[in-house]
Amino acid sequence: MQQSTEARPYDDVKTTITETWREAWDTGTTDALDSLFAHDYVRVSANSGKERSAAETKTEISDIRAAFPDLTTTVDRILIEGDQGAIYWHSTGTFTQPLNDVPPTGQSVTTHGSNLITITDGRISREEVTWDAHELLADLGLKSLSSAFESYPEDVVTDDLSGEPSAESLKAFNRQFITGVTVVTTTDEDGKPRGLAVNSYNSISLDPPLVLVCVQKTSSTYPALFRSTHMGINIMSRNQRQTIGTFASKAADKFAELDWHSGAHGSPLIDDSAASIEVEIKERFQALTHTVFIGRVRSADASEDEPMIYKAGKFFDSQDLTAL
Ligand SMILES: Cc1cc2nc3c(=O)[nH]c(=O)nc-3n(C[C@H](O)[C@H](O)[C@H](O)COP(=O)(O)O)c2cc1C
Structure with a gap:
């Protein structure tokens, strides 16, 4: 012109x-x-x-x-x-x-x-x-x-991503780390309960009461979770082996055979879990393939049931652990 x-x-x-x-x-x-x-x-x-x-x-x-x-x-x-x-x-x-x-x-x-x-x-x-x-x-x-x-988040991953360590050595490292296992839940736009198995849960601080989970962006639960203001985090008990199998799968309705109830902010909470919290989502850090959700705990409920243990791809009973 x-x-x-x-x-x-x-x-x-x-x-x-x-x-x-x-x-x-x-x-x-x-x-x-x-x-x-x-x-x-x-x-x-x-x-x-x-x-x-x-x-x-x-x-x-x-x-x-x-x-x-x-x-x-x-x-x-x-x-x-x-x-x-x-x-x-x-x-x-x-x-x-x-x-x-x-x-x-x-x-x-x-x-x-x-x-x-x-x-x-x-x-x-x-x-x-x-x-x-x-x-x-x-x-x-x-x-x-x-x-x-931008097309990718530069503040989380600023580095050259190639090189050491190999995927195998990192897997070997992770296999030595023992965690519990949780089911992270939310509701989708139609009000349908959604959830997936997650062992990336961690407590950040008691005061303020902050926790985190990392969720893969390819998860079918992810879009609903990203939109949600709140989510439920249910720690699986030793009696919920079948439940964790369902939530590690891609089943269409993972809640069909399950007893659950809604928390005060609408997050599905799974009955008979070892413990459940409902958190308000405060931050969503982008880490290429995953999003790190940081939440402020709004309610917490723990039972006497022993939790499930996850180690190197297998689930274990925590009832008879030997103290060192
Ligand atoms: C023990 C265990 C821990 C898992 N931890 C995570 C996790 O921390 N973050 C994640 O995104 N997926 C995790 N997964 C994988 C998802 O649960 C799995 O991909 C699931 O099929 C996703 O379901 P969806 O696509 O219906 O959401 C874990 C699976 C298992 C068995």
Whole structure:
């Protein structure tokens, strides 16, 4: 497109920003930005340093709008001094569609940001985007901004992933680690109980009462779990060998033959477990193939039944352990 080389007065630039942003961010007409961006436009993320061209910026807007279909963006203030300026804005939307590989949480999010702009001949040639990632992430229940906006999470895995140790030596190491085994539960969008066997449970702290589980993203329970505000964690007793087999499987209705009840926040809790807790999900750390869910314990119930033991692919009875 032909660009005027004549410098626009500040007010014209402000009007163009407000109008083209409304068209691009609120209606999805990203080509409106052609009249705002200079031919060598670049958008730099202040968080990651990543640079995007005009075309990539338009794609990013479309991707975010697809994930937050009701997104509205308000330009709160524009300041321009010489060839430098700042746009202060906030956006509100509901995360109802996947964003890259991140399933929607259904939550409504408001985020504030500011873009530092360089103006060349009345158009934006460079834009450095700073937004309050913390606020957005807390609302989304995500720790890593990149987990939502990049194709892979760079804060968790920053390293070269190849090399030592081999899978075999890591498996050998894991086989020496004895755990209990839990069933992590939630309900899906239809209110149906869902769950899977999990031995990656760990207690983080007593005060505040935080726990974690790691769940593989290929699990059929995962999308429902990611969307949930709460989950149940049931420690299997020595009498629940059949139950753990069911939850380690891909059975369509794992709860069909089971006695269970709903916790105060709706998570399915399995009757006769050694112990059950219901937790509020606070963080969802992305770790490539898995998500680490961190939860705050909201209720806890322990029985006298002895727990089941898991070691090197086999389940054991914990009743007659010898103390050292
Ligand atoms: C003892 C044991 C521990 C397991 N621990 C985990 C775990 O921590 N995280 C995980 O994602 N899967 C774990 N699994 C595997 C899942 O339970 C299994 O893949 C299950 O079939 C998933 O079911 P779904 O796809 O219906 O959710 C474990 C399985 C067993 C038998």
